[in-house]
Amino acid sequence: MDSSRKEVIIKEIMYWKDHKMLPDHYCDYLLALYSEGELNNELSNVNKRKHGKKFGIFLFILCLLVIISFFVIYFTELAFILQTMILTCFVVFLLILGFYYSKKEFWYPIFYIGAAFLFLLLSVHIIDKEFNNNPLALYTTLFFNCFIWLLTGWRLRLLYFVISGVLGLLLLIIYIVI
Structure with a gap:
């Protein structure tokens, strides 16, 4: 097989x-077969760069949502219900991204970590507003989150x-006891 045909097949x-369109391990096998093992090192470097870029994008999304959440809670005069809805949408958005990328990518747990952190922030915010700093309600909420x-x-x-x-x-038990 001539080199131009191999290049076309490899590009395809x-x-x-x-x-x-095909599972990754099938494509890796076909690429190794047609390139006679020459593309393996190049492809692994390309995959590492792709995953590194995606991790950066994921981390940026997470940091942006956390910053916006703090801004919404502490630096705006929005109504309590609107603040709660915004934070709830952020948590649901991160959970959906986590479920979506759990089957496709390696970095999906970052969405679960962000959703857990924002859910903690949301639940403490709700308890603070609704129960007027009641320690029992706060401890129950923290216990529930943990x-x-x-x-x-x-x-x-x-x-x-x-x-x-x-x-x-x-830590919660130690804080309550002491």
Whole structure:
């Protein structure tokens, strides 16, 4: 097979891989077969750069949502219901992104971490407004959040959620006792 035909086939296989027309491992096999193993190193470097760029974009989205959330809560005179709806939309948006990318990408847990943090911020904000700084309501809410983290970590096999839930519960118990 001449080199121009191989190049066309390799470009077509790369197109299939980029547009998810075939599973990645099939495309990797075909690329290794037609390029005779020469493209493996180049493709791994390209994939690392793509994942690095996506991680940067994910991190930017997360930081932007957290900054906007703090701005909405502490620096605006929006109505309580509007603040709550904005934060709830952010949490739901991050959860949807987490579910979507959990099947496609490597960096999906960053969305779950952001959603957990914003949910904690949202729940503390609601308790602060509705119960006028009632310590029992705040402790119950913090316990509930830590329990959700523990359950999520156990269910999704995310170790840092389990550790966060356990440490949060321990710190809360120590704070209440002391």
